[in-house]
Amino acid sequence: MDVHVRLDGQRDLSGQIYRQLRAAIHDGLLRPGEPLPPTRELSRRLAVARNTVGVAYERLVAEGYADSRVGSGTYVRSAGLPTGSPETAVEPTGPGLRPRALWSSLSPWSIPPTTGPTPASHDFRVGLPDARLFPYDAWRPLIARELRLSASGSAGYGDPAGHAGLRAALARHIGLSRGVRADPDDVLVTTGTQQALDLIGRVLLEPGDRVAVEEPGYPPARLPFLAQGAQVTGVPVDDEGLVVDALPADTRAVYVTPAHQFPLGMPMSLRRRTALLGWARRHGAAVIEDDYDSEFRFGGRPVETLHSLDRDGHVIYVGSFSKVMLPSLRVGFLVAPAPLRTALRTAKYTADWHTTVPTQAALARFIDDGRLARHVRRMQHVYATRHEVVTRALTGDHGDLVELVPSAAGLHVTAFTRGPLADPDALLAQVRHARASGVAVHTLAEVAAHRSARPGLALGYGAIGAPDIEAGLLRVLSPCQDR
Known part of the structure; x- marks a missing residue:
């Protein structure tokens, strides 16, 4: 150099x-x-x-x-x-x-560390797929092929909307797997969900507009809107999901996770989804549907997306490959109503022009060749087993200490704590004790945008093997049983 x-x-x-x-x-x-x-x-x-x-x-x-x-x-x-x-x-x-004063109040989502410098022996972190089971042998040749094509002189700047083959593959994929009606022109490829939210805010919001988010909810979702000068208001959730009647009348956009509410885990009921769409129609508001890990479902009927129920063009559907494949890919997408297409593509061009082209092209082939579907089927079986082990342990051996929030999808479950762990300070002390023994685990308050009304644990099972789950839960919960 x-x-x-x-x-x-x-x-x-x-x-x-x-x-x-x-x-x-x-x-x-x-x-x-x-x-x-x-x-x-x-x-x-x-x-x-x-x-x-x-x-x-x-x-x-x-x-x-x-x-x-x-x-x-x-x-x-x-x-x-x-x-x-x-x-x-x-x-x-x-x-x-100096930055604008606004930025002194914002910071990246920072979950407290769970362990020391050595990897956790039992990893219950939320939002992580099992990277060990990703089909690297199938993925490498696809990336290598695209890099060879780039080296041959075919490389250039890409379409801000995304690789044409990937947009077509995504439209088919979400149409089959989630019932989302979309054609390739409706799809915009993004660098993850976070950029999708940022682009939506740029296109829809004026400074001072109100955005409603779930509370407790996903902390990073608030940041793009706050950075754009919006007022972000937390709206409570109950066992049916977002409480629509609590939405402020001047709300311009509503961010929700209806298939698997983050972090509590329950789906939004059909009654509540219908009410939310009706509210959006009456108030002329946008509904941003983050379908973040709905591919993995372990029981009951599939939950229809808000997008598939929408007849008035108020829903923007957002997804990514962070849970289905790998977070490090940084590939996401959104499906927007036709009147927003041009503005969103311009906003994407303004932000970073386009998401990396070789990765998009490789992902298009990965989907078209049926490899993504095979990978999802395989991981569905793996995660279903882990989900069963977690729920059985929490409702059985540890049922006197936790109350499991019913959930039949995703890569984590939430359990409210009771008995000696109903006190937030006692729970945090217990979690720190577990971390010291090599367990990566977080309280509900640590992964939510605002402290939940009830103390609890958010337990991911994407990165921990089924044979290790019960021993890990024992380290998290058993010491207080001995006191």
Whole structure:
């Protein structure tokens, strides 16, 4: 890698080179064992005599910052570098740049750490699929093929709406699996759900508009709207989902997770879904439906999407591949009513032009070849087994300590705590004790946007094998039974 050296004037050129290279070594920009640029090359780039660079290098060697190897070059010393620091950087003389005051009140969703530096022996974290079971052998050739096509000269900037093949594949996929009526033009590919929410806010909201979210609810969903100057209002949920009657009349958009409410886990009842759509129609509001892990269902009738029930064009359907495949793919999508298409594509172009094209193209083939459907079927069986083990343990051996919230979908369950763990402080102490013994687990309050009215646990089973679940729950709950 080229080293940037800036020369000021014509005085003490060797000293200027020496000081900047020494600072790069101190700052870790030049690491132990790395070569310094050949003197001939650096002198050419700086338009100085080769001897000028040579004097700077000799000083670095003499002071213990570098080693000269005959016939090879000059290298940063591998060990025993001098201690101390170079001259202090010049401090700005003026106030400099500052963010808008709004940003001092916002921060990324930060769940408290669950374990120390070693991996958890029992991982109950929420929102994680089992990355160990992802079909990497099937995925690698698809990505490799797209990269080869890029190398052949076919690479270029993509369509802001997304890869045409992927949009067509997504329209078929959600039509078959979730009953969402959409054609490829309705689909916009995004870099995850978070970007989808950001784009929707840019297109629909004016500063000061009100957005309603579930409470307790998914914390990151609030951030894009807050950052755009919206008023975000929490609306309570009950055992049927969002309480529609509690929506403020001036709400411009409502964000909901109807198939598997986050974090409590129950589905929104048909009666409540119908009421929400009627409310949106009367108030001219948008309903943002986050269908985040509905592919995995373990009992009962499939829950119809709000989008499939909508006849008036008020629902924007949002999904991603973070739970079905891998969070690191960062591929999501939204399905929007026709009047929003052009504005959303322009907003996507403004944000980042397009989501990475090779990944989109590979995912299109992954879906069209039937590999996604096979993977979902396989994981459906795996997660169903884990769901059964978790629910059986919580309603059986630990039933005196927890009250399970009924849930037949997704990758986590929620249980309200009772008895000695009904006290939030006692629950948090118990959870910390479990973490110290190698269990990654969170309280309900830690994963929700606002503290729940009742203390509880959010227990993910996506990243923990079925044989480890009961032992992990025993570490979480059994110590208080011994007291």
